[in-house]
Structures are given as C-alpha cells and as structure tokens.
Amino acid sequence: MKTDFEYITENYNRICYEIEEAKVKYRNKEDTIELMAVTKTVPPEAVNHAIALGANLLGENRVQEYESKKDFYNPTARVHFIGHLQTNKVKYIIDDMELIQSVDSLRLAAEIDRQAKRVSKIQDVLVEVNIGDEASKSGVSPDELENLLMEMAVMGNIRVKGLMTIPPPQSSEKFLYKMQEIYLDISSKNMDNINMDILSMGMSGDFAKAIQYGSNLVRIGTALFGARNYV
Numbered sequence: 001m002k003t004d005f006e007y008i009t010e011n012y013n014r015i016c017y018e019i020e021e022a023k024v025k026y027r028n029k030e031d032t033i034e035l036m037a038v039t040k041t042v043p044p045e046a047v048n049h050a051i052a053l054g055a056n057l058l059g060e061n062r063v064q065e066y067e068s069k070k071d072f073y074n075p076t077a078r079v080h081f082i083g084h085l086q087t088n089k090v091k092y093i094i095d096d097m098e099l100i101q102s103v104d105s106l107r108l109a110a111e112i113d114r115q116a117k118r119v120s121k122i123q124d125v126l127v128e129v130n131i132g133d134e135a136s137k138s139g140v141s142p143d144e145l146e147n148l149l150m151e152m153a154v155m156g157n158i159r160v161k162g163l164m165t166i167p168p169p170q171s172s173e174k175f176l177y178k179m180q181e182i183y184l185d186i187s188s189k190n191m192d193n194i195n196m197d198i199l200s201m202g203m204s205g206d207f208a209k210a211i212q213y214g215s216n217l218v219r220i221g222t223a224l225f226g227a228r229n230y231v
C-alpha cells in the first residue's frame with residue numbers, strides 16, 4: 001500500500017505537469033505560474049512533505065489553525081493568508097504573511113494598514129473579488145472594486161499587488177473570463193500605487209482553465225493533499 005506521502009508526491013508531480021501543459025497550450029514560455037499548497041486541515045508533516053517536493057508557498061485559511069501549526073512548518077516556506085479575515089485577528093498574523101490575499105473591505109484594509117505600521121512593515125495584499133456576486137461569499141463586488149482600490153492606494157503601509165477570486169463552482173469558465181477582463185481593465189488604468197502583478201485564481205477543479213484565463217497563482221488543496229477530513 002502506498003503511504004499518504006507517496007500520494008502527495010504523485011499528486012504534486014501530476015499537478016506540476018498539468019500546470020506546464022496548460023502553460024504550453026495557453027500562455028507564453030516566460031510566464032511564471034506559482035503553485036500554492038492550501039493547508040487547511042492538513043497535518044504539518046504532510047505540509048512539510050509538500051514543501052520538500054518544492055511546494056514552498058503555503059495558503060492559510062484560518063488564523064487559529066495557522067497559529068497551532070506554524071511552529072511545525074519547515075521555516076523555509078512562504079505563507080499567504082487566503083481565508084476570510086476578521087479585523088480583530090489581523091494582529092496575530094501580520095508579522096508572518098508575505099501576502100494577504102483576502103482583503104474584501106475598506107475596514108479590513110485600514111486595519112491591515114494600521115497593524116503593518118505598528119510592526120514597521122509594508123504589507124503586500126490582494127483584493128478579493130466576488131466575481132459571481134454570490135451572497136454566501138466574501139470579496140468585494142466588481143462594481144465596488146475600483147473605489148476600494150483608490151482608497152487603498154493612499155494607505156502608507158499597504159501595497160496592492162493584484163486580485164484574488166473564488167468563482168462560483170458552476171459555470172466557472174464564464175467567471176474566469178470575466179475576472180480576466182476586470183484584471184486587464186484595472187491593469188490598463190495604471191492607478192498610482194496599485195500593481196496588478198498577481199491574479200490569484202484557480203483551485204483543484206479548475207486550475208488549468210484558470211491558467212488559460214490569465215491566472216499566475218493557483219491555490220491547490222484537495223488535488224495535492226486529498227479530500228479534507230473535517231473534524
């Protein structure tokens with residue numbers, strides 16, 4: 001029987017192959033597409049196995065879970081926050097995050113700016129867009145995106161690096177296309193202090209399609225670690 005770790009190795013190799021394949025098909029040779037390992041519910045030993053394979057960019061969803069696991073992670077890993085973030089929890093993660101991908105309100109942006117200033121850091125962030133305008137999902141609606149970006153542009157301890165989205169699972173392709181249009185539209189506006197380097201889009205079920213529509217950071221949980229065991 002194969003161990004869980006052997007499955008992770010196989011999964012990792014297959015995902016890397018599929019990313020390469022999508023890139024050859026849809027993108028330019030020089031494009032970089034980053035693979036993020038999404039760690040929710042995954043034990044640190046399994047995460048460290050993925051890091052050793054080369055998946056050294058981690059995506060964290062929950063502050064408490066991250067706090068309980070972080071000391072066991074291989075310290076060479078880079079960590080992004082990708083889950084819904086409550087303003088009162090920003091202070092716990094501000095030191096550790098290379099990027100906070102899930103900024104979805106002015107209030108949250110202001111708190112990240114305030115906490116980043118306190119720890120003398122410029123915090124890189126993405127704005128999360130609720131591309132399907134789903135009531136159940138966080139993220140700013142496409143209509144409000146530009147206003148939020150303008151308000152964030154003047155915050156001294158925040159640097160906007162791009163956009164993140166979780167499209168509705170049904171008819172994902174239409175929304176991937178719409179998200180790419182928004183990303184390109186904002187990029188073309190060359191707003192002061194707003195960079196559009198990163199489009200974080202694509203998960204286990206749609207990452208090849210997301211690459212087709214311009215994603216350069218895919219966030220993968222299930223396809224890498226297997227189905228999640230919720231407790």
Ligand SMILES: *Cc1c(COP(=O)(O)O)cnc(C)c1O
Binds near residue numbers: 040166203
């Ligand atoms: C869980 C999660 C993922 C990964 O989802 P999978 O379908 O398991 O690959 C990606 N992004 C976010 C924000 C998530 O919460």
